[in-house]
Amino acid sequence: MASPLLINVAELLRRAGSIREVDRQIEADVFEFADSRIVAGSQVDVALTLEALSDGIVVHGTLGAEWNFECRRCLRPLTGRAEVEVQELYQAVISDPDAYPITGEQLDLLEMARQNVLLAVPLAPLCRTDCPGLCPQCGADLQTASCSCSRAERDDRWSALDALRTDES
Numbered sequence: 001m002a003s004p005l006l007i008n009v010a011e012l013l014r015r016a017g018s019i020r021e022v023d024r025q026i027e028a029d030v031f032e033f034a035d036s037r038i039v040a041g042s043q044v045d046v047a048l049t050l051e052a053l054s055d056g057i058v059v060h061g062t063l064g065a066e067w068n069f070e071c072r073r074c075l076r077p078l079t080g081r082a083e084v085e086v087q088e089l090y091q092a093v094i095s096d097p098d099a100y101p102i103t104g105e106q107l108d109l110l111e112m113a114r115q116n117v118l119l120a121v122p123l124a125p126l127c128r129t130d131c132p133g134l135c136p137q138c139g140a141d142l143q144t145a146s147c148s149c150s151r152a153e154r155d156d157r158w159s160a161l162d163a164l165r166t167d168e169s
């Protein structure tokens with residue numbers, strides 16, 4: 001499938017200083033994120049300005065995407081929106097090792113956008129900074145439930161079991 005973010009930049013390349021805006025909403029599926037954190041079927045907002053330099057085109061603006069994940073402590077489902085500011089260079093003749101290519105007077109924003117969105121999506125979110133998480137013994141969600149487990153003094157039944165285990169070894 002042709003990239004929906006393939007932009008013809010012939011005009012821009014002729015005149016340094018000229019500008020082109022790209023404002024689109026693109027289906028997340030098109031990016032092939034292969035990352036379950038990106039909400040399937042959601043839209044990625046692309047609001048970029050392309051600006052011609054003498055040796056390339058600088059692309060700057062913002063990308064926005066919806067994500068869903070779970071709290072790293074209590075596994076509660078979370079959703080959010082990642083907004084990322086980008087500033088990237090495209091060049092027909094690559095002189096900057098970080099530059100993306102301009103090929104045949106066209107540049108493709110898709111891969112650049114894909115990489116930047118993935119970097120902006122949280123890797124280990126928390127539902128709140130002081131989330132107490134789950135009880136390591138009974139699995140109770142300590143944010144909504146208090147359990148009778150105590151991490152210091154354990155239940156007698158468990159002590160008995162421990163004693164048994166020690167005998168066996």
Ligand SMILES: [Zn+2]
Nearest residue numbers: 071074127131
């Ligand atoms: Zn949590």
Ligand SMILES: [Zn+2]
Nearest residue numbers: 135138147149
């Ligand atoms: Zn517990």
